[in-house]
Amino acid sequence: MDVVIQARKLSKEYVRDVERVIALKDVELQICRGEFLALMGPSGSGKSTLLHLIAAMDRPTNGQVVVLGKDPHSLTGRALARWRNVHIGFVFQSFNLIPVLTALENVALPLKLTSLRPKDQIDHARTALKLVGLGERLCHFPPQLSGGQEQRVAIARAIVTDPDLILVDEPTGNLDAASAGEILELLAVLNNEHDKTMVMVTHDPRAARFAKTVRYLDKGVLRPPDHVPDKWSRDPMPIASKFKHTNSSQESHC
Amino acid sequence: MAIPLFYNLRNLMIRKTTTVMTGLGITFSVAVLVASLALVNGLRTVFASTGHPLQLLVLRKGGTTELGSLIPEESLTVLRTMTGIVVDAKGGPMVSEELVNVTNLPSVDSPKGMNVTVRGLTQTGVQMRNVHLSAGRWFQAGQREVVVGKSVAKHYPTARLGSRIRFGKGDWEIVGTMDGGQSALNSEIWGDFNQISADYNRQEAASSVLVRATDPVTLDALKHSIEDDPRLNAIAIAEREYYANQTAAGAPLEFLGIFVAVAMALGSGFATANTMYAAVSRRAKEIGTLRTLGFSQGSILLSFLTESILIAGFAGVVGCVIVLPLNLVTSGVGSFVSFSEIAFRFRVGASSMAPGMVFAIVLGAIGGVLPARTAAKKEIVAALREA
Numbered sequence: 001m002d003v004v005i006q007a008r009k010l011s012k013e014y015v016r017d018v019e020r021v022i023a024l025k026d027v028e029l030q031i032c033r034g035e036f037l038a039l040m041g042p043s044g045s046g047k048s049t050l051l052h053l054i055a056a057m058d059r060p061t062n063g064q065v066v067v068l069g070k071d072p073h074s075l076t077g078r079a080l081a082r083w084r085n086v087h088i089g090f091v092f093q094s095f096n097l098i099p100v101l102t103a104l105e106n107v108a109l110p111l112k113l114t115s116l117r118p119k120d121q122i123d124h125a126r127t128a129l130k131l132v133g134l135g136e137r138l139c140h141f142p143p144q145l146s147g148g149q150e151q152r153v154a155i156a157r158a159i160v161t162d163p164d165l166i167l168v169d170e171p172t173g174n175l176d177a178a179s180a181g182e183i184l185e186l187l188a189v190l191n192n193e194h195d196k197t198m199v200m201v202t203h204d205p206r207a208a209r210f211a212k213t214v215r216y217l218d219k220g221v222l223r224p225p226d227h228v229p230d231k232w233s234r235d236p237m238p239i240a241s242k243f244k245h246t247n248s249s250q251e252s253h254c
Numbered sequence: 255m256a257i258p259l260f261y262n263l264r265n266l267m268i269r270k271t272t273t274v275m276t277g278l279g280i281t282f283s284v285a286v287l288v289a290s291l292a293l294v295n296g297l298r299t300v301f302a303s304t305g306h307p308l309q310l311l312v313l314r315k316g317g318t319t320e321l322g323s324l325i326p327e328e329s330l331t332v333l334r335t336m337t338g339i340v341v342d343a344k345g346g347p348m349v350s351e352e353l354v355n356v357t358n359l360p361s362v363d364s365p366k367g368m369n370v371t372v373r374g375l376t377q378t379g380v381q382m383r384n385v386h387l388s389a390g391r392w393f394q395a396g397q398r399e400v401v402v403g404k405s406v407a408k409h410y411p412t413a414r415l416g417s418r419i420r421f422g423k424g425d426w427e428i429v430g431t432m433d434g435g436q437s438a439l440n441s442e443i444w445g446d447f448n449q450i451s452a453d454y455n456r457q458e459a460a461s462s463v464l465v466r467a468t469d470p471v472t473l474d475a476l477k478h479s480i481e482d483d484p485r486l487n488a489i490a491i492a493e494r495e496y497y498a499n500q501t502a503a504g505a506p507l508e509f510l511g512i513f514v515a516v517a518m519a520l521g522s523g524f525a526t527a528n529t530m531y532a533a534v535s536r537r538a539k540e541i542g543t544l545r546t547l548g549f550s551q552g553s554i555l556l557s558f559l560t561e562s563i564l565i566a567g568f569a570g571v572v573g574c575v576i577v578l579p580l581n582l583v584t585s586g587v588g589s590f591v592s593f594s595e596i597a598f599r600f601r602v603g604a605s606s607m608a609p610g611m612v613f614a615i616v617l618g619a620i621g622g623v624l625p626a627r628t629a630a631k632k633e634i635v636a637a638l639r640e641a
Contacts, residue, residue, distance in 0.1 A: 057546060057634040078550045085548020092638070096543040100264035110547045112258060157547070 002033035004165055004197045005054055009063035012049050012220075023049040025220045026063065033164075036191040036198045038211035046220040047201040051167050054199065055088050056080055068164055085113045089158030093170035095150040097142040097157075103129060103149075104138040107156045114161065128156035132186060148179025155186060159196065166190070168200040172207050184210040257549055257557040262564055265533070276529040277569035279522030280617055283515050284573025284610045290511020291606035292580055296598040297587060301500050304437035305493035308340070308473055309382065312463040312480055315487045320354040320462040327458055329486050336479055338472035339465055342378065350379030351460035353451045356594045357421035357443070359410045361586075368586070369594040370406055370413075371442045372421060374450030382464055385439055390415050390430030395446045401430035403440035405597030409586065413443070422453025438497060441586070441597045464493065500596070507587065519617050526621025530562050534629040535640075541629050542637030555630035562622020563615055570614025574607040 007029040013022050024046045031037055039047045052058040053065055056072035064071055072083050097106045108125035116124065129135055132152040142150055151171060158166050168187060172180035188210045190196045200211060208214045216223040266273045312333065317323035330351050333339075340348040353374035358367040373379075380392065393399035402413050418425040426445060434440045451457050465480075467473035473492070480490040534541070541554055580600040587596055632640075 052635050055546065057638075078552065081545070081548050081550035081553075084546065088546075090546045092543070094539075096539060096546075096638070098261065098540055098543070100261060100268055105258075105260075109258075109544075112256075113548050 003030055004033050004035070004068060005029065005031040005199070006066040007050075007054075007063065008065075010050070010053060010060050010065055011062040012046070012053060012058070013061045022220045024053070024060075024217075027220075027222045029215070029222060031197065031199060033197050034191070034195050036188070036210070036212045037200070038208035038214045039199060039201045039217060040203060040205070040208050040214055041217035042203060044219075045217040047203075047217050048169055049220075050217065050222075051169055051199060051201050054165075055084060055090060055167050057084075082113070085110055085161060087164045089161065089163040089166040091151070091154050091158045091166065091168040091171050093173040095142070095147075095154045095174070097150055097153055099142050102139050102141055103134060103145065103153045103156075106142070106153055107160050110157060110161050124160055125156070128160040129153070131159070132156045146179065147175050148182055151175060151179070151183050152186065155183070155190070159190060159194075164197065166196050166198045168198060170201055170203070172202070172204060180204075180207065256560075257544060257553050259560065262557060262561040265537075265561065266564060269533070272529055272532070273565055273568075276522075276525050277565050277572070279518065279525045280566050280569035280614055281573040281576070283518040283522050283617065284570045284614045285577050286511055286518060287515035287613055288574055288577045288602060288606050288610040289580060289600070290508050290515065291609060292577065292600040292602040293511070293585075293587075293598075294505075294508045295601035295603065295606050296585075297596070299436050299601055300438050300596060300598045301497040302494075303435055304439060304497040305495075306382065306384070306466065307492075307494060308467045308470065309493040310465050310467065310473065310477055310480070310490040311493050311496050312465060312486075312488050312490050315481075315489050317489070320352070321356070323461050324459045325351070325461070325463050325488060327460075329488060330460065330463060332483065332485050333463055333465060333480070336465075336476065336483075338467050338476040338479070340468050342381065346378065348378060348382055348466040350375055350382050350464040351447060352379055352462050352464060353447060353454065353456055354461040355421075355450070355454055357419070359406075359413055359419065361409050361595075362411065363409070363586070368410075370410065371594040372400075372450065373442050373444050374447040375444060376447050379447070379464060380444070382466055383434065383439060384437070385432045385434040388431050388433040390428075392430055393445050396449060397446065398424065398426050398449060399429045400426045400443050400445040401432050402428055402443050403597075404431055404433050405440040405584070405586075406443060407431045408584070409597060419443075422450065424453070436599075438500070438596050441595060465490075515613070519613070523617055523621045526562055526565065526618060527625060529565070530558060530622050530625035531628070533561070534558060534625045537629075538632065538637045538640035541632050542634050542640075545632075545634045545637070551630040554632075555626045558626035558629045559619065559622045562626065563618040566614045566618025566621070567611070570611045573614065574602070574610050577602050 007027050010024055010027040012024040013020060027050060039050060041047050053060050054067060059073055068087055072080060075083055104122065104125050107128050108121045111121040111124055126138065129138060132155050134149060134152050134156065137145060137149060145153065171183050171187065175183060184207055187198060187200065191198050202208055215225060312325060313320065313323040314325060334347050334349050342348050355372045356369040357372050359370050360366065361368045388404055393401050406413050407415065413419055413428060415428055415431050418427050467476045477490040480486055480488055544554060581602050584597055584599045587598065
């Protein structure tokens, strides 16, 4: 089986004021192609830090993370930026769309770094937006969209370059239950039908149910695969029952 | 690949007030600079348009101005017999003895009066200049008549056609207005050489003598002949060079303009830097996002630098546009050579606007480079958490 992520003894420490904080400690993790892993844990457990290290947005203090057979931390400058553009799609909790760009322009943004012609960039972005059910919101600016729609645009932006790995940081943290369900279902569809490898950080057990695998982080330590904390072992109300999948076939034109 | 330009343009549009306020400082700096350069351009045009390429102005050795020069009558006789001088239609040499002085006339801008050059010359002297009458007639020999340049007629209410002005020993009737194109001759009053010499008690000597050579090679030889002749004790300057040197009259104003523009630019530069630092701080999350999407530190630096230069560029264009009406303004500057006022028109053109635009862009680049560097240096995770 193709290994996409291999973390070995991965540690991250930083100093807050004068205090040394251990964000991650000796994390060993292997993720294979096509997997949908949910990383769970309370706030401050190191979930997002692990995601940032996988995306080479931050540097580990010790250990190594190999992504797609390469340690991205061995790259610098433009090569590292290029690596991120080609291999990683990132979805943020607060969407992080560029407010002065339309949905279509936001999605097309990572394609500016590719060799695609401008017309093809727009076509790709339009296709990605249609895939996430926002074909009719191409020319809307982020403030004109609902939270759920903004997150769909962010997902379209993450998948538009067809990356090998999609990293999702608390995707439902800023959404109501209905929108959250839609987004999680969309991520599941991308994993199941488009075979996208995903790592999703969440502290919501209901969100984690959409993943194929769940791992827990606690105070920077990654618990064994069979470890399930008591407070998350109870079966919550399935969030999926609260939403229906909407995939609009309508499309607007800029 | 760079971050798209429309990202910067829309950010500037959204922050309209900040953009305009930042740009205003640069606009005024550029306007002052372009106006200063337009002044010098105007003066340069006036002096560059004055003089004939084959004419030499003969002055007393050691003299640098017509006003401070004396050429005795005996020298004139020598000059008339020199070889290499053009002969006019009547068979005489093209040699013009001239008397130059100044008189004070009240002007539109200065009711207390400004110095105006009075030139006494013969018909030959008139023929040697590229001037024509725009109204009235030429002065007649032996008469107390003068012709005024068109700038004199325009700026000195007492020096209009048909009126009388007082200088020397009495009144002079203005019988004509002359047009010397864009030259400094528009700022002079011309009358009969003998009549004016008599009025100023200068019958024995002229101020200067103008001679025309037959061709450029002869011009050089003639110049050496004049300067080497011990009977003359004179120097010969190319007429064009003599007037071109007077462009220095605008130097103090040019220096003042550039000084004010640079002083204003210092403030504008800080304002630009301040605006860009605020933009970097406000858009920290966007910077983190762009880096996550794969844009390099260089792209971020270039994007913010471009934004700063865009503000300055727009401001520069506005600065150039607001001084365009100066093209319609005619003003005067005191010449230290003729000790009189030379009228000129401001010339706002490519040669003054191009330095203005370069100035604006450099200002934008200087103001933007440090904030852009700060943006590029931000750690991705730290930037994402800043908002």
